[in-house]
Amino acid sequence: MNKALINIDYTNDFVHDDGKLTCGEAGQVLEEDILKITKEFFDNEDYIVFAIDLHEENDEFHPESKLFPPHNIRGTWGRELYGSLEDYYQEIKLNKNVYYMDKTRYSAFAVTDLYIKLRERDIKEIHLVGVCTDICILHTAIDAYNLGFDVYVHEKGVASFDKAGHEFALKHFVNTLGAKVVD
Ligand code: ZN
Numbered sequence: 001m002n003k004a005l006i007n008i009d010y011t012n013d014f015v016h017d018d019g020k021l022t023c024g025e026a027g028q029v030l031e032e033d034i035l036k037i038t039k040e041f042f043d044n045e046d047y048i049v050f051a052i053d054l055h056e057e058n059d060e061f062h063p064e065s066k067l068f069p070p071h072n073i074r075g076t077w078g079r080e081l082y083g084s085l086e087d088y089y090q091e092i093k094l095n096k097n098v099y100y101m102d103k104t105r106y107s108a109f110a111v112t113d114l115y116i117k118l119r120e121r122d123i124k125e126i127h128l129v130g131v132c133t134d135i136c137i138l139h140t141a142i143d144a145y146n147l148g149f150d151v152y153v154h155e156k157g158v159a160s161f162d163k164a165g166h167e168f169a170l171k172h173f174v175n176t177l178g179a180k181v182v183d
Helices: 031-043 084-092 114-120 133-146 163-175
Strands: 003-008 047-053 098-103 125-131 150-159 180-182
Touching: 003 031, 003 133, 031 047, 031 084, 031 125, 031 150, 047 114, 084 098, 125 133, 133 150, 133 163, 150 163, 163 180
Parallel strands: 003 047, 003 125, 047 098, 125 150, 150 180
Antiparallel strands: none
């Protein structure tokens, strides 16, 4: 184990047609590739993190309450992983290399134990898939850059509801964060 795959927010609310804050088709077409990448990391005994947005109902103090409709509410269908990724997660969730964690801000590092989990395992290289490219993937990549990780973003594994934002973020990963955008 020397790499980690951070699987970010690929949930019904962010991807499914009936999701509360969905990327729609742009997100749905990632399903096969995210599954494939996740299986590759699992089979290679790398560390797999599911970093999943968590909100409580009627949380008036959360800054996103002013920005977005309610989404990824604890215990709801909307917060379950989308499609075949949910099935695969159920299959592998008890493995020691699989870690499901809640996050309440865009970045998977914001007030979570992700940093120490990675340090404990001596992991320097992290790979990102999920949604949205220009929100949670971007904020996670920025924190990873500041914390000294080598960052890889899988182009076929990220999407946004905002095409211009998606394209901006892909450039920003490479030109400003020194990340690698890979297939
Ligand atoms: Zn959120």
